[in-house]
Every structure is written in C-alpha cells, then in structure tokens.
Amino acid sequence: MNKTTKMVIVLTVITGLSGAILSSWDSVTKPKIEYHKLQALKVAISDVLPSYDYYEEKDIDGKTIYIGKLNDSTQPTGIAFKVDGSGFQGNLSIMVGVDPSFTSITGIKVLEQIETPGLGTKIVEDPSNKTDPFWFPEQFVGVIFSPQINVVKNSIPQNSNEIQAISGATISSKAVVRILNEDISIMKELYQSVN
Amino acid sequence: MAKTPTPLSKEFLKGLWNENPILRMLLGLCPTLAVTNSAINGLSMGLATTFALLCSSILISLLRKIIPSQVRIAGYIVIIATFVTVADKFLAAYLPEISKALGPYVPLIVVNCIILGRQEAFSSKNGVGRSIIDALGMGSGFILVLLVLGSIRELFGSATIFNLQILGDWFNPWMIMILPPGAFLTLGLLIGLGNWLNERKVKI
Amino acid sequence: MNDIIKENDNNITEEKVVPQKKPDPRSKLAKPERMLVLNSSPHLHTTKSVHKIMWSVIIALIPAMAMSFYYFGVRAGLMILTCVVATLSTELVMNFMKGEKITISDGSAIITGILLALTLPPTFRLSSAVLGAVVAISLGKHIFGGLGYNIFNPALLGRAFLQASFPVAMTTWSNPITLKYSAIDAVSTATPLGAFKFEKILTDYSDLFFGNIGGSLGETSAIAILIGGIFLLILKNADWRIPLSFIGSVFLLGSIFWLFNPNQYPDPIFHLLSGGLLFGAFFMATDMVTSPITPKGGWIFGAGAGILVIIIRLFGGLPEGVMFSILLMNGVTPLINRYTRPRIFGESRK
Numbered sequence: 001m002n003k004t005t006k007m008v009i010v011l012t013v014i015t016g017l018s019g020a021i022l023s024s025w026d027s028v029t030k031p032k033i034e035y036h037k038l039q040a041l042k043v044a045i046s047d048v049l050p051s052y053d054y055y056e057e058k059d060i061d062g063k064t065i066y067i068g069k070l071n072d073s074t075q076p077t078g079i080a081f082k083v084d085g086s087g088f089q090g091n092l093s094i095m096v097g098v099d100p101s102f103t104s105i106t107g108i109k110v111l112e113q114i115e116t117p118g119l120g121t122k123i124v125e126d127p128s129n130k131t132d133p134f135w136f137p138e139q140f141v142g143v144i145f146s147p148q149i150n151v152v153k154n155s156i157p158q159n160s161n162e163i164q165a166i167s168g169a170t171i172s173s174k175a176v177v178r179i180l181n182e183d184i185s186i187m188k189e190l191y192q193s194v195n
Numbered sequence: 196m197a198k199t200p201t202p203l204s205k206e207f208l209k210g211l212w213n214e215n216p217i218l219r220m221l222l223g224l225c226p227t228l229a230v231t232n233s234a235i236n237g238l239s240m241g242l243a244t245t246f247a248l249l250c251s252s253i254l255i256s257l258l259r260k261i262i263p264s265q266v267r268i269a270g271y272i273v274i275i276a277t278f279v280t281v282a283d284k285f286l287a288a289y290l291p292e293i294s295k296a297l298g299p300y301v302p303l304i305v306v307n308c309i310i311l312g313r314q315e316a317f318s319s320k321n322g323v324g325r326s327i328i329d330a331l332g333m334g335s336g337f338i339l340v341l342l343v344l345g346s347i348r349e350l351f352g353s354a355t356i357f358n359l360q361i362l363g364d365w366f367n368p369w370m371i372m373i374l375p376p377g378a379f380l381t382l383g384l385l386i387g388l389g390n391w392l393n394e395r396k397v398k399i
Numbered sequence: 400m401n402d403i404i405k406e407n408d409n410n411i412t413e414e415k416v417v418p419q420k421k422p423d424p425r426s427k428l429a430k431p432e433r434m435l436v437l438n439s440s441p442h443l444h445t446t447k448s449v450h451k452i453m454w455s456v457i458i459a460l461i462p463a464m465a466m467s468f469y470y471f472g473v474r475a476g477l478m479i480l481t482c483v484v485a486t487l488s489t490e491l492v493m494n495f496m497k498g499e500k501i502t503i504s505d506g507s508a509i510i511t512g513i514l515l516a517l518t519l520p521p522t523f524r525l526s527s528a529v530l531g532a533v534v535a536i537s538l539g540k541h542i543f544g545g546l547g548y549n550i551f552n553p554a555l556l557g558r559a560f561l562q563a564s565f566p567v568a569m570t571t572w573s574n575p576i577t578l579k580y581s582a583i584d585a586v587s588t589a590t591p592l593g594a595f596k597f598e599k600i601l602t603d604y605s606d607l608f609f610g611n612i613g614g615s616l617g618e619t620s621a622i623a624i625l626i627g628g629i630f631l632l633i634l635k636n637a638d639w640r641i642p643l644s645f646i647g648s649v650f651l652l653g654s655i656f657w658l659f660n661p662n663q664y665p666d667p668i669f670h671l672l673s674g675g676l677l678f679g680a681f682f683m684a685t686d687m688v689t690s691p692i693t694p695k696g697g698w699i700f701g702a703g704a705g706i707l708v709i710i711i712r713l714f715g716g717l718p719e720g721v722m723f724s725i726l727l728m729n730g731v732t733p734l735i736n737r738y739t740r741p742r743i744f745g746e747s748r749k
Contacts, residue, residue: 007266014262014270018277025281029288036291088716117232118352118370119566127353168567171716367527371563380538 040111048097048107049078060190068097076100081187082111085179088171090114092123092179098145102188104160108140108180120172136173139163140180148181203328210332217340217382218389222308227341228378230300234357237345238338239293243282243301245334248310249327250278256318256326271314272305279304309337340385347381348372447636449546452687453506455636459627460513460682466610466620471521475616481525483512485532493541507546511535514554514682517617518675518722519561522573527565531557551729552689555722562722572613590614591673592718595665607672618675628681637685640697645680646671648705656713664713676708679721689729696732696739704728 045055045066052068059065066080080097093112098105110124126133143149144160151165151174152158165173216222226244231237251274255262262270283301286294294301304310313333318326346356352372354362371377467475490508494501502508515535519528535557543549562569572590590613591602606612610620618624631637653667670676684690684704691700704724711720 003263003265007263010262011266011270011273014258014273018273021277022280025284029284032288033284033291036287040291116566117373118368168570367524367565367568369530369564370566371560374563376563 044095044109044111045080045097047109048080048095050097050099050106052077055080060194063187063190065187065191078106079191083179083183083187085175085182087113087175088115088120088169092175094176094179096180096184098184102184102191103146104142104144105140105180105184106142108137108176110137110176115172116169119166119169122166122169123172123176126166136166145180145184149177151177203325206325206328207332207335210329210334210336211339212336214333215336215340215389216309216312216333217337218386220312221386222312223337224382226300226303226307227344228375228382230297231341231345231348231378232352232373233296233349234342234345235293236296237341239286239290240297240300241334241338241341243279243286243297244304244307244309244337245330246282247275247278247304248313248334248337249330250281251275251310252313252318252326252330253323255314256321256323259319262319267319268311271311275310275314276305309333344378344381344385347385348377352377449505449507452636453510455634456510456631456682457506457513459631459636460510460517460617462623462626463517463617463620463678464513466623467517467521467616470610470619471616474521475516477525478519478521478523478528478616479513479516481528482516482519482532483509485529486512486515486536489533489536490541493537493545497541497545499545502546505546507540508536511540511554511557514617515557517678518554518558518615520569520572520614521616522571523561523565523568527561527568530564531561534560547688549688550732551726552683552686555683555726555729558722559726574613590718591669592712595669595673596712596718601665601669602673604668604672607669612673615675615678618678621672621677624677624681628677631681631685637681638687638690638694638697640694641684641690641701642680644698644701645684645705646676646701648702649676649708652706652709656709670709670712674712674719675721679725680704683721683725684728689732691732691735691739693736693739693741696735699735699739700728700732703731 045068046052049055049066049068051070053071054069056067056069057064058067063081068077068080069075070077078097078099079102080095083094083096085092091112091114092110095109095111096105097107113121113124115121115123122128123136126135129135132138139157140149140163142160143163146161148161150159150162151170152162153165153167153170155164157164163173163177210216212219214220217224217227223244226240230240251271254274255271258270279302282304283294286297286301313330317329321329349372350356350361351369352374354360354366354368369377372381464475464479467479486508487503490503491501494503512532515531516528519531535553538560539551539553539556540546540549570593572593591607594600594602602612608621610623612619628637628642632639632642649670650667653665653670656664657666665673680701684701691697704721704727707724707727708720711717711723717723
C-alpha cells in the first residue's frame, strides 16, 4: 500500500468515526438542549407578561410575537416579543412585554448581554442592592412608552415615561431605553397592521 | 524516554509542577485568562479541557502507529475536535448555566495548545497507560491553576468563592478582578510566585 | 592612575623578596605609558540628585494641597496623609522583600502618595485609597525594578486600578462648599466636564480658575496648579516642552472643534481649566522616569497626550481622559526615545 492511499484511508476512517460519534451524541443531547431553550423562553415570557394561561406564537413579517391569553377569554392579556440592539460593548437582546393596546410596558427581561461585569450587568441584576437586586428592569413595569421613554440621572423619576439610569452605567441604561424606544414602535405598527 | 522509563508517579507529578502547562510552560493562556472570573467557571473549564485531553490522548496513543506522520496534525485535530464537541454538547444539555457562562470558550478548547502539544510531545510516542497518566497529570495541573485563579478573582471581585459569601459586607469588591485586567494581573503574580517558589526549592 | 603604578611597584619589590614565585605574565600587559580611563555614560554631571528633585516637586505640590484643604476641608488632609503613609509602608515592605537598601527617604514614594491622593474624589473611601497606594508602589514601580525602571507613572497606575475597581465611587463627586461645612451630607454633583458631556452645562470660568467645582481633590484649582507648575519649570526640574505641547495641543485642537461647532463642543479655555488637564500636564506627564529624555521626544509626548485627551473627551465614553492619555503615552515613551535619538556626530543621515 503506498503512502498516499494510506493517508487517505486513515483520515477517512478517523473523520468517519468522528462523524459517527458526533451524530449519535447529538441525537442524545439535542432534545435536552431544545428543552432548555424552550424552558428559558417560557420563563422569559412569563416574566414580562401579566398572568396568562397559555400563549400563542405568531409570526408577522418574520418577527415572532407571543400573545398571552386566558382560558375563558379570547382577549389577549399582553404581547411579548424580542428586541435587539447594540449596548455598551455588544449586542443586547431583550424580551419585552406590552399591554394589548400597545401603550405601556408590562415587563422586560434582558436575555443576552456582554456589558461590563458589575456595572452594565446591573441592567439584568444588581447584586450590590441587597433589598431589590432587580430594581432596574422592574422600573419598566407600567412605563408608558409614547411618545418615548426618557432617562433621568441621580433623581427619582417623576413622570410615567421616565427611568432612572444606573449610576456608573449610564450608557448601558440608555442603550436599553434606546432599543425599546426604537423597536417597540416598529412592533406596534407591525402588530396593528395585522389586527 | 523509551530507553529509561520514568516512574509513573513522576509522569503524573510533572504536570502538577515541573511542567505545569500554565505556570511553567505558559500554554493554553486564552481560556485561562478569559473564563476564570469565578471559581466554578475555572473548574468547569479545567474539567472540560481535561476530558478532551484524556480522551484524545488515549485514542491517539492507540493509533500512533497507524496515523502516517504527514497527516498526523490533521488527524489529531479531528480527534480533538470530536471530543471537544462532545464536551460542549454535554455541558449545553446537562449544565446549561455553566455552558452559557463559558460561552464560546468551550468550542475553543480545540485550539488549546496544551492538548495538541501533549499529543505531539507525548501520546504519539508513548503507550496508552503512560499517556493516560500524562494526560491526567497535565489536566490536574491545568485544573488546579484555573481553580486557584478563579477563586482568587472571585474572592476579590465578588467577595465569594463558589458563590459562597467569604468576605463580609465591609469589603468593597474590586471590580477589576472580574474584568480582563484582573486576569492578567493575577496570572502574572501567580507565575511570579511559582518562579519564586521554584528558586527556593532549588536553593534548598 | 597613580595608585595602579604604585601597586605595580609593590609587586616588583615583592618578587625580589620571594624569588621562587614566577612573575605574573599579566604584569607585562599592565604597564601602560598612559592610562585611558573608560567610563560608561552619563558623562555630564549635575548637582541635582533624586533627593533634591523629589523634594522640589513636593514643594511645588503645596499650593494644590492647600487649595484642596481649603475647598474640601479635613477630608483632603486625611486623604493625603493616608495615601502617603500607605505608599511609604509599601515602599518599606518592598525594600525588605527585595533585600535592598531602604529607599523611603528619596521622596519618590511621598510624591506618589500625594499625587494619588490629589487625583481621588473627595468622598472616596480611605481604605480603598490605601489599596490604590499599595498597587501604585508595588505593581506600578517595584515590580519593574524600582524607581527609574517603571514604565508607567506609579500614581496614575494606582488611580487606573482604582478606576477599574470602583468605577462608581471614582466618579462620584461632591460640591466643595457643602462638603466643607457639613462633613457628613456631601451634596453629589457633576464635574464640569461631566456636566458638559451629559447635560451641556458650562461652568463659570472664575469657579474653574479658583477651583470651586466638583472634581478630584487637587485638580480643581487651576491657579494653585499653575503656581506649583511654574515653580517646577523655573527650577528646571520638569521639561517645559511637555506641559507646553500638552496644553498647547489641547488648546489648538479644542479651538478647531469649537470653531467648527460651538454648540456641540466646549471652548478651548474650558478644556484647559476643567478636569485634570493642568494637574496632569504639570505633575504627571513631566515625571522624569516615564517621559522621553530627548527634547524632540518631549514635544511628541506632550502633543500625543493632548490629542488623546481631546479624542477621549469629545468622542469617548468617559468625560475625562487625562489619566489614560498620559498612561498611553508612557507606554510609547521607549519608542519615542528610540526614534528621537540624536544623531551621533559624524554619523550619516539615513
């Protein structure tokens, strides 16, 4: 057997084996990974929407919205969807819940972020605030986003469309608000064009 | 090495200190610096790397006479990548939290110099038993440093170790320790400490 | 030279007394008619010593310290004292660890302590300031080999460490007067630069000039820094090119942007008087160890730092960039030295 044939055979066998191992392992882990993803989505939706019994998934123009509904009524309790945009260092992905009439926010949850640990990450959770570590996302509950959400610094918000920035992480706080301002109105138009 | 076999205990211990992959050989620094912002991240990274190292060492040591030397690197990389993917999927399926925290650094184990380095330098020249011992030694050395590094950074950066509160409320966490500069500073000081201890050992 | 000749003479007489000892073959070589004395550089000597320079810097810092005491009260004094004690103790510990002679009396550690204290916010925790001082001396200076070997300005390195460690505390400023009259309830305020960057509010020039503004302890009063800085320049203990080119380039670039769009960008006078520019230009950038040794290098160093300050202030995420610009220029100082090396006499131009 000459050298070249040997090389080809050995490499083919190795890659073939590797493919076999990976595909069989993938079939074991895939359902579990999918399950975790779905679970995370469910948790995110239940975090941002007010009480509902089940939710419906709906695609409008390639964007997925989740409509929360009660068993004994066809009226939605709230609408959730994902918004994206750039934060201080990279992409921010946020799940937002709004009321069916698209006037106020029912909750937000940051799904993905790579903000500065200990500063920008406070948009998710603030461990330095022992009594209320989720004060920043919780501020958005009930906020009216028309015409737009505003950010205030070093003072308690007075109006129903104001949010207090995280001190030391103004840019991250503003990024969240900017993404919400931009994307909610787009989703509003999309949603209303269908209904 | 084949002529005068070193005792197996020495083969294991060299990975812990004399040829420690991080402190002595400065290999695999990318994951070392990137994921050690907490003890649990350091430990799981260490374990995942050791798993990939151990499995590929066994396989490559078994196949060492079959793989032609011209395509050995390609062969090694395919084998390593297979086991790394297995580890990555395992974490994603069973430990989703850790998988999320380690992010892209688990797939990046493929390019970790420690693994390919051990295959080139050791498994491709030694028997299976010896290769297992070598992989375990190197892996333990790697885990140990990552664990220490992660613990120090978590202690000063978040006042906890393995999420257990160690330092009281009087302590103001040094944010820098969980940021990349903290990784460089701590690793530098650890390597310095290692060199200092080594020098003393030689003198005694 | 005479000593060597005498020694040779002695050898010869000894040989005569003890004849069985063979003559040293090297003695033939070591009988020069005229000795050439070879020395390594430096060849030019001055009466200046590290000791004298360092103490003149400390004297130059007195006006800034006095103004910080006037505006921020006892807190300023406590902060300076804490930092100086911490830097001196760290220096001592480092001396012991390295087994070298004690260097605390050369004044460099005291300067690092004072400089660090003057760049900290008035309400900064003293325990955290100690951490900064320890980092400044150990990681900023001794890890490189001690005074003269450090790449970065130790005080600024300590401050950068604190900035990264406690980003909120390092950017919490208080109004000077309120702090003076009530020691507990400091009113939180923004620095003039922060106020302009985030809210587009300009601060009164006289407040900027005398220092009645929010900011780090020693950087607020422009006049105190100018007095100390000019004192340093007169004694020739600081290279005048560095502050001139530093401040000049900030002024020039600031003017260009201001003329371009006065609503968007602050005027050049505001650039000069606000933030840590004057303090950095006179006391941080002129550090002899971490700035270039050639005159041309001084110009490049100052101009580079000035450009970086404007870039960070106008386009960066932070309101102030003097610290980072000086640290960055410290990093390229060896390179500047290399490229501005004077041509040796007779060497051809490449």
